[in-house]
Every structure is written in C-alpha cells, then in structure tokens.
Amino acid sequence: MTALRTLVVGFGQVASGLSRDPRMAAHFKYASHAAVLDAHPTFDWQGVVDPNTAALDDARATWTVPHAGSDLAAIVDAVRPEIAVLAAPPGNRAEMVEAMPDLKALLVEKPLSRPGDDGADSARLAAICAERGIPVLVNYWRRADRLFRDLAGGGLTARIGQAQAVTGLYGNGIANNGGHLIDFLRMLLGEVSAVQALGPARLAHGAPLPSDRHVAFALTFADGPVATVQPLDFSHYREVGLDIWGEDGRLSILQEGIVTQVFPRTENRGLSGEHEIASDAGTSLETTLSDAFYRMYDNLAGVAEGRAVAWSPLASALVNERIIGLVLRSAAQGGARLSVD
Known part of the structure; x- marks a missing residue:
C-alpha cells in the first residue's frame, strides 16, 4: 500500500515542540504530531506550512521534511496532500481545505473556533468537507487512549x-x-x-x-x-x-x-x-497514554482508507463547541x- 502524502499546517508546540519536553517524554512516547508522523509507516510526511522561520527550520533540520515554507499554495502544489493536519489556530481552516484538491481525510486541532467567534469558520469547514466527502477527525486524543x-x-x-x-x-x-x-x-x-x-x-x-x-x-x-x-x-x-x-x-x-x-x-x-x-x-x-497520539493516527489512516469509523469525528467536536x-x-x-x- 502506498503511504498517504501528508501536510502539516501550523508547526508550533502540539505539532512539534512538545517532543522536546523531557518530562513529557517520560510518559508520552508520541507527544506531538511530528513524533507520530516521523514513525508511522502509513503516512508519507512531505510538507509543513508555517509563517515562522524558526518553525520551518525545525521542520527541515529536526524532522527532515522535504517541503517547508510559508506559502500554502506552493507547498500544496509540491506535496498534493492526501492527508492534512491543521494545527494552526482557527480562523481560516475552510480556505485551507479549499486549496487542497486531493484530500482523503483531515485531522484538526481544537478548538474549531476562536473564543467568542460565531462559529462561521467551523461551519464552513464542516460544509466544505461534507460536500467533498472528506472525513474530519478532531484531536481529542483521549478518545484514542x-x-x-x-x-x-x-x-x-x-x-x-x-x-x-x-x-x-x-x-x-x-x-x-x-x-x-x-x-x-x-x-x-x-x-x-x-x-x-x-x-x-x-x-x-x-x-x-x-x-x-x-x-x-x-x-x-x-x-x-x-x-x-x-x-x-x-x-x-x-x-x-x-x-x-x-x-x-x-x-x-x-x-x-x-x-x-x-x-x-x-x-x-x-x-x-x-x-x-x-x-x-x-x-x-x-x-496507556504513551501511544494514544499514535493510535489517533491509526484511526485517521483507517478512516481515510474507508475501513474504520472515526473515534473523534467533527460532528462530536462541534457538540463540544x-x-x-x-x-x-x-x-x-x-x-x-x-x-x-
């Protein structure tokens, strides 16, 4: 089976930084998206998008990501992602999905809306993904533990x-x-x-x-x-x-x-x-915390390939919101x- 081409948008703490915390490492073998993607054979991690130069340097130097930059359109053209991990703050995630024509599934960090917002972005995200038949998981990681x-x-x-x-x-x-x-x-x-x-x-x-x-x-x-x-x-x-x-x-x-x-x-x-x-x-x-994050990606792969039901689907996350x-x-x-x- 060919590994799923994967793009991470937003490369901060939960995407990468937490992997450098020695206390967290004592309990979580996989403390970040990067730690999972670096180890999981089902995902071909090809790209990172972030406006921060230090974050992009981290993606290239620490994780050897081949395509890292601040221009979403350029990185999407290079990667043609089948899986997108949206770890950037909420606000324009619907537009991000619109820019990715080959998506098979999506993993999104919570919250889906900024505190006090009217939820318009999460509603647009849900509508676009429903129209295109893209399953969405939200990273409430306890559901994979x-x-x-x-x-x-x-x-x-x-x-x-x-x-x-x-x-x-x-x-x-x-x-x-x-x-x-x-x-x-x-x-x-x-x-x-x-x-x-x-x-x-x-x-x-x-x-x-x-x-x-x-x-x-x-x-x-x-x-x-x-x-x-x-x-x-x-x-x-x-x-x-x-x-x-x-x-x-x-x-x-x-x-x-x-x-x-x-x-x-x-x-x-x-x-x-x-x-x-x-x-x-x-x-x-x-x-059993150590591999919970990895198991969320197991479920993501199964959902993308049509052989599993999402453990933390968008519809459930919208109830939390x-x-x-x-x-x-x-x-x-x-x-x-x-x-x-």
Whole structure:
C-alpha cells in the first residue's frame, strides 16, 4: 500500500515542540504530531506550512521534511496532500481545505473556533468537507487512549458502578483544556442535556488563545449525573483531571491521565452499618497514554482508507463547541440554566 502524502499546517508546540519536553517524554512516547508522523509507516510526511522561520527550520533540520515554507499554495502544489493536519489556530481552516484538491481525510486541532467567534469558520469547514466527502477527525486524543476507551466501553461502571457525583478541573482556558475535559466527560458519561455557569467568565491569563476565558460550570447529563467543573490558574500548578464518585467506588483521573486510581467501597470506619469510599486505599490503573497520539493516527489512516469509523469525528467536536458557547452565554446571563438542543 502506498503511504498517504501528508501536510502539516501550523508547526508550533502540539505539532512539534512538545517532543522536546523531557518530562513529557517520560510518559508520552508520541507527544506531538511530528513524533507520530516521523514513525508511522502509513503516512508519507512531505510538507509543513508555517509563517515562522524558526518553525520551518525545525521542520527541515529536526524532522527532515522535504517541503517547508510559508506559502500554502506552493507547498500544496509540491506535496498534493492526501492527508492534512491543521494545527494552526482557527480562523481560516475552510480556505485551507479549499486549496487542497486531493484530500482523503483531515485531522484538526481544537478548538474549531476562536473564543467568542460565531462559529462561521467551523461551519464552513464542516460544509466544505461534507460536500467533498472528506472525513474530519478532531484531536481529542483521549478518545484514542486504550484505558479511556475501556472505561467508556463499560469499564467505568464495572469498576465503580453508576456515577453519582463528578468533579473536574481545567486551566489555560475553556476553549483549550476546558474543551478537552468536556469531551472526556461526554466520552465517559454520555450526552449533556443542560449547562449552567456557576460564576462569571473571566479572561484566562496566559492561555494559548488570547481571548480565552475561565468559568466554573455544571453539566447535566442525559443519564442523570451532574458534573461540576472548576478552572485553575496554571501559574500556581497544572491539573486537568476528573474525580468520579460511583455507587460502588471512586475513580480519579489526574495529571492528564498519568495517575488513574480506583478507590473501593468498604465498611465505614466511623459508624456501624454504613459504608465509605476508602480514599486512602486506591489501586492504580496502568496508564496507556504513551501511544494514544499514535493510535489517533491509526484511526485517521483507517478512516481515510474507508475501513474504520472515526473515534473523534467533527460532528462530536462541534457538540463540544456548542456546550462551550452555552456555558459562556449562561455566564453572560447571570448563570441561567440552558438546554443543549
């Protein structure tokens, strides 16, 4: 089988830079798009487009990409990409796709729209790809992680029973890590029926997207539980995590999944005839983060070749964007409870 000609548009941290972080390398064998594309035999990585000279030098020197430049049209002509990875910020992705006539599939970084935008670019992207029959995956990488897929497929309920109470923490903006957490919650708990901001939306200082916001919020799920989510200031410390209290135990997923523990339901130590969750007796689950990014590309290849269903399709990512928009609207309306249609 001939490898798929691949182009990366936008060559910053998630595209390449994270591969140089030694702490991240201890847990993620594939920490960036570049690390996967350099190793994956299904993709023939031919091009990078970025306006930054240092990024282009990185593509050429570190990853030996044959075609690297700032002119999208010129690089597209040289590569004729069958796969495009759009890792540049949102704003003109629809126009990028229009410039690539040979696309078989697309992998896009979130968010799909800038915070506060009306979503016109993501709507145009969806319309163009639907018209041309181009499948789109959005890089919510947890959907490719083996442990998390096991939890979503029934492993969560098997370990702790039905969820009763859920809390989440995020930082660096609701459109950034907040979107990851919303998607992860939907993956594990099902669809959201209503949202409610629990306070005002404030500027997320230091976030990758300058206009991003922090807001505390609650998500009501169609199957019953309510998740409350709080933002953190990453200048103090970093955490993106979940704590799920079930009927028969508790599951804690912290540090992006580096630490995942199950805590059992036992006899209560302080009162006869009652039970407790033994939060000092957790069992760690083996992390499978290391190859999650690679597995997302496995799925991308399968979708491009018509032999797989997308694990993180555009339609699902657009639901996340709608939920984020409703949370911000709720905050603007003083915490109104809003239905997710």
